[in-house]
Amino acid sequence: MPESSAFAPQYASIRHRDYTAELGIWVFIATEVLLFGGLILAYFVYRHAFPPGFAAGSRHTEIVIGTANTAVLLTSSFLVAWAVEIFSPATAKIVTWLLIGAACLGLVFIVLKGIEYSKEYDEHLVPGIDFQLAGPKANGVQLFFVLYFVTTAIHALHMLIGICLLLTLAAICRKAPTTRHHTALHSAALYWHFVDVVWIFLFALIYLPGRSTS
Amino acid sequence: MTDWRPPLPLIGAWLGLLALLALTVTLAYVPLGAGNAVVALTIGTIKAGLVAAIFMELWHRRGLTLVFAGAGLFWLGILLWLGSMDFMTRT
Known part of the structure; x- marks a missing residue:
């Protein structure tokens, strides 16, 4: 692969540079794990305190949209992993289209999430803005929806950042990609897969509980 | 090709x-x-x-990369373990 410039002086080789970048993105992912980990801990604590409320809250979420979004995100991750795998100057065009496809799937996810949010608003399930649920489980359901909106909104923000990254890389990789671009794409891909992993757990915690009971 | x-x-x-x-x-x-x-x-x-x-x-991947990737999980384990201890054992 052609080189646009030599590696920076702190590195012994291109391999050393790429290895450092990979370790660096894993450190960043560790901080992100703890960000979402704190939210998931809060979720477990309140689910432990209000089990029926959380089951009822979960039943109010749109499982069809949630499942479709999970499939969309898994497919998007697959496209990015594919792009990383075949990356070379000869495949620049295909890599570009794979990244655009992955970013478009990311946008589909955001749009479906928006539709879901508007449905929940119509059903008066947005704590702090319009929450009108009565009954013995109302407090638990409200706590569930507080955590639901905070975690999914922070996740959606990560998605938007990821979509911008993928589109930027698609534009850059279009012509004469170098090993530096491959390293950048590899780092962005690790981030994108991590956002996918977060969603896998959010899906299991938000959409699946309480489905077998009524 | x-x-x-x-x-x-x-x-x-x-x-x-x-x-x-x-x-x-x-x-x-x-x-x-x-x-x-x-x-x-x-x-x-x-x-x-x-x-x-x-x-x-x-x-x-081998060695250091796995350590770096596992570090997040390690700290997450401590967070969830110590964080939930009080709530799970409260009577």
């Missing part, structure tokens, strides 16, 4: 992930009591493991 096709492990992981998604949604509707949460989180962990091993290439 340049090979642009995705490697088989990637396709396998993608199809496996979609199959696990279908399985977890189906099992969520089977009454298993407390087992539903265990099943959902177990399948979620397997899916996350597939993404980490194949998509994030950890299967091909």
Whole structure:
């Protein structure tokens, strides 16, 4: 692969540079794990305190949209992993289209999430803005929806950042990609897969509980 | 001709992930009591493991990369363990 410039002086080789970048993105992912980990801990604590409320809250979420979004995100991750795998100057065009496809799937996810949010608003399930649920489980359901909106909104923000990254890389990789671009794409891909992993757990915690009971 | 096709492990992981998604949604509707949460989180962990091993290439990594990738999980374990201790044991 052609080189646009030599590696920076702190590195012994291109391999050393790429290895450092990979370790660096894993450190960043560790901080992100703890960000979402704190939210998931809060979720477990309140689910432990209000089990029926959380089951009822979960039943109010749109499982069809949630499942479709999970499939969309898994497919998007697959496209990015594919792009990383075949990356070379000869495949620049295909890599570009794979990244655009992955970013478009990311946008589909955001749009479906928006539709879901508007449905929940119509059903008066947005704590702090319009929450009108009565009954013995109302407090638990409200706590569930507080955590639901905070975690999914922070996740959606990560998605938007990821979509911008993928589109930027698609534009850059279009012509004469170098090993530096491959390293950048590899780092962005690790981030994108991590956002996918977060969603896998959010899906299991938000959409699946309480489905077998009524 | 340049090979642009995705490697088989990637396709396998993608199809496996979609199959696990279908399985977890189906099992969520089977009454298993407390087992539903265990099943959902177990399948979620397997899916996350597939993404980490194949998509994030950890299967091909050794040594320091695995330590760096595992560090986040290690601290997450401490966070969840110490954080939930009080609430789980409170009478």
